Ligand code: SF4
């Protein structure tokens with residue numbers, strides 16, 4: 092396959108960026124999207140040019156490190172992560188635009204890499220439990236209703252990739268936060284800090300410069316883990332209750 096790539100290049104956060112065009116004619120449909128970028132980088136290296144900076148780690152769809160805006164869609168045209176997207180999703184002769192996540196709360200570090208430290212700081216503000224659970228308990232010693240366990244498990248599949256923020260016209264991280272709050276709020280171990288958690292996380296979210304949710308739903312459509320929109324309702328219910336409790 093031959094593809095034309097229009098890629099955002101930006102040396103650092105302080106310098107203006109621009110789209111650059113590259114032609115690649117050695118693309119196999121079986122390559123992953125990131126392998127295709129590896130091939131381009133090998134060519135740039137061989138020509139003595141700066142390779143394109145982009146993030147990845149597991150390349151198995153589980154770590155949340157990768158994330159590119161591909162033809163204007165977070166993670167591209169399929170419901171998957173950028174690392175699990177394959178070139179068979181494109182056609183010979185296609186032109187593909189590749190940009191970093193666009194959000195004030197995710198400043199560009201270099202080329203396609205953005206700083207998602209804001210997510211870490213939201214988690215540090217309350218996305219944890221601090222009860223001492225001791226060593227691994229016997230599986231049935233703390234009973235959790237099946238429905239709650241399933242909902243917690245589904246919410247826990249959020250990998251923190253940031254596609255929801257990139258997709259949202261308001262730049263809101265509500266789907267990410269709703270996933271974390273639902274995950275912990277459905278489980279007995281998450282109850283002690285439930286009120287504090289939601290108040291702290293929402294406050295940190297707003298402090299980081301993310302926007303508010305207006306129920307547009309682009310986040311859930313872009314989410315590679317199909318986190319449902321109603322985790323945001325659960326977060327809002329938890330917030331209302333916490334405020335009623337005087338937090
Ligand atoms: S909710 Fe989905 S899109 Fe948002 S960070 Fe989690 S996995 Fe990524």
Ligand code: FES
Nearest residue numbers: 148150155157174
């Ligand atoms: S590199 Fe880990 S999810 Fe894509």
